Amino acid sequence: MHPQLTDSELTYFLKESDKKAFEEIYNRYWYKLFCVAYHETGSREDAEELVHDLFESLWNKRQQTTIQHLSSYLVVSIKHLSTNYIKSKITQRRYQEYLILHELHQAELTDETVQFSDLSKAVEEVMKKLPEKTCEVFKLSRFENQPVKSIARQLNLSEKAVEYHITKSLKVLQEQLRIYQN
Incomplete structure (x- = not known):
């Protein structure tokens, strides 16, 4: 572990694929990022998943990403992930509401068509009498x-x-x- 290293040094070693540096960043910032994500989403599970996604992305993009201020970078990133997550949930909920309303409308139309068809047949039968x-x-x-x-x-x-x-x-x-x- 590298508890004595500064954020700048950890960022440098992260870029060099040092797993111990990554673990130190994880241990140093996990709880803070979890709190930010939890505050944004209101869900423990969602917050944990978002923090996990952030650290996974941090590791996968370690060589392409230039990080000047690690703490700021991580907090802004988790806020960005949380915002996008919330937007996707809102969009998903609206789409589900649309589908439900559409299905209800279709069922209503089908029901009305069936009723009208039944009524038309009944009128024809009465007319024959x-x-x-x-x-x-x-x-x-x-x-x-x-x-x-x-x-x-x-x-x-x-x-x-x-x-x-x-x-x-x-x-x-x-x-x-x-x-x-x-």
């Missing part, structure tokens, strides 16, 4: 949006008869489709 003329009047009125006068002229019926057929079909539909009402 109606008398032919009543069914025809209802389709012209509700599906083709034709006014009573136009239907009466087209089918050679009185307006009262058209209204009777519409009322009759609506009443039957209401009774038969009660299970679809909220």
Whole structure:
């Protein structure tokens, strides 16, 4: 170990791949860096992992990195790692929220489509049970949006008869489709 060496000397020996210098830097700064990371993240596990990542990077880049002030370099580095970690967590959380909301929306649309499809089939079944003329009047009125006068002229019926057929079909539909009402 090199407890008597200064930070500048430790940095020099680190660059020369001296493992004892690296161990001394680790022992000297681990707790301080852990405290900074813990303060930033609020999580013991995350702080430990970030400090580990910093020391791993320090060792792997020891020959490319020029360090003037070891303590400042390490503190700024751990703050930078912590900030990036928090940003990635926020982005990840937002993405997960988006996915959840998207899935809920898709499920809602699917559910509405299924309900509409079921309702459409039920309406078709009820329409088959109606008398032919009543069914025809209802389709012209509700599906083709034709006014009573136009239907009466087209089918050679009185307006009262058209209204009777519409009322009759609506009443039957209401009774038969009660299970679809909220």
